[in-house]
Amino acid sequence: SQQGEEDPQALSIQEGENATMNCSYKTSINNLQWYRQNSGRGLVHLILIRSNEREKHSGRLRVTLDTSKKSSSLLITASRAADTASYFCATDKSGNKLVFGAGTILRVKS
Amino acid sequence: SAVISQKPSRDICQRGTSLTIQCQVDSQVTMMFWYRQQPGQSLTLIATANQGSEATYESGFVIDKFPISRPNLTFSTLTVSNMSPEDSSIYLCSVAGQGPEKLFFGSGTQLSVL
Numbered sequence: 451s452q453q454g455e456e457d458p459q460a461l462s463i464q465e466g467e468n469a470t471m472n473c474s475y476k477t478s479i480n481n482l483q484w485y486r487q488n489s490g491r492g493l494v495h496l497i498l499i500r501s502n503e504r505e506k507h508s509g510r511l512r513v514t515l516d517t518s519k520k521s522s523s524l525l526i527t528a529s530r531a532a533d534t535a536s537y538f539c540a541t542d543k544s545g546n547k548l549v550f551g552a553g554t555i556l557r558v559k560s
Numbered sequence: 561s562a563v564i565s566q567k568p569s570r571d572i573c574q575r576g577t578s579l580t581i582q583c584q585v586d587s588q589v590t591m592m593f594w595y596r597q598q599p600g601q602s603l604t605l606i607a608t609a610n611q612g613s614e615a616t617y618e619s620g621f622v623i624d625k626f627p628i629s630r631p632n633l634t635f636s637t638l639t640v641s642n643m644s645p646e647d648s649s650i651y652l653c654s655v656a657g658q659g660p661e662k663l664f665f666g667s668g669t670q671l672s673v674l
Contacts, residue, residue, distance in 0.1 A: 481661055492564075492652060492665035493603075538602060546591045546656045548663060550603040 456539060456551040464559050469526045471554040473539030474519075480542045482515055482522050487536045487553075498522075498539075531560040561635050562587055566666030573643055581638045583653035583668045588633035591656035593663070594626070597647045609636040612655050643673045659661075 456473045463469055475482070481500045485493040499506045499522065500517045506513045512525040526533055536555050540548040563586040573579050583592070592609040606626055607615040615628035630636045640647050650670050654663040 469610040483662060489649075492566075493654075493663075495657075495662045497666070498662055542661060546661065546663070547593070547605055547608065549605070552602050 456537075458554060459552070460557070461556040462557045462559065463529055465529060465531055467529055467558075469529050469533070469556055469558070471524045471537055471539075471556070473522045473524070473551050475522075475539075475541050475551075476520065477541075479517075482513075483540045483542075483548065484511075484513060484522075484524050485538045485540060485550075486540065489524045489535075493538065522542050526556075529556075529558045531558050561591060562657055564653060564655060564664055564666040566653055566669060568669055569667060570670035571672070573671065575644055575673060577643055578639055578641045579643065579671060580637050581651055581653070583636045583638070583666055585634045585655055589655040590633070591648045592630060592636050593654045593656075594628060594636075594638045595652045595654060596649045597652065597668075603652065606638070609638075640671065643671075645673045647671065648673045 455532055457538050461469055476494055481498050483498045484496045487493045497508045497511055499513050501517055510527045513523045534557050536553045538553045544550040565584040567582050571579055594606040595603040596606050597603045605618050606621045607617040607628055609615050609628050609630040611630045611633055625641055627639045650668045652665045653667045657664050
């Protein structure tokens with residue numbers, strides 16, 4: 451069964467606005483990761499947050515993790531048309547086996 | 561980071577045939593994985609490709625349907641056997657990077673079965 455569930459399923463915003471995506475998971479984790487997928491092709495790793503961390507930043511990305519609620523959020527600030535993609539959270543099952551969430555389709559309109 | 565070459569990038573196949581997907585990495589890696597992404601869905605792990613031994617399959621996936629080879633630390637193949645339209649998906653290979661928690665992905669193989 452799928453570990454991570456994400457919402458919203460789809461998000462459409464104007465260029466320059468912020469985009470927030472949420473991910474919930476069911477079991478304890480070592481870390482949670484976010485990936486981006488353009489046009490149904492290969493995934494690109496964006497950011498990793500460990501279970502003992504609460505917030506992490508990377509450029510325009512901000513990730514939070516609440517292990518008590520088993521949830522995470524990804525915030526993309528000042529969005530650009532090039533940010534249009536699908537975004538997936540992933541949690542580690544064991545031995546590098548990642549379990550991916552359902553994903554959020556982000557569309558940034560210019 | 562690892563550079564992964566996956567081919568073919570797409571194929572259209574007839575029901576009942578088989579397709580072999582190749583994954584070549586530019587460096588030696590210990591962990592290689594094969595994922596399936598059905599239309600509009602998330603990624604599901606098919607198996608871990610083990611060098612020099614049989615692949616480790618996840619629940620719901622069997623070797624007869626998805627045989628995997630891993631002859632060395634830079635190369636693996638996934639075969640989708642006796643295909644049906646339900647096998648139409650994107651198939652992705654991935655490898656563990658330095659860390660080694662994060663994964664690097666190939667560009668995927670878009671498979672359509674008629």
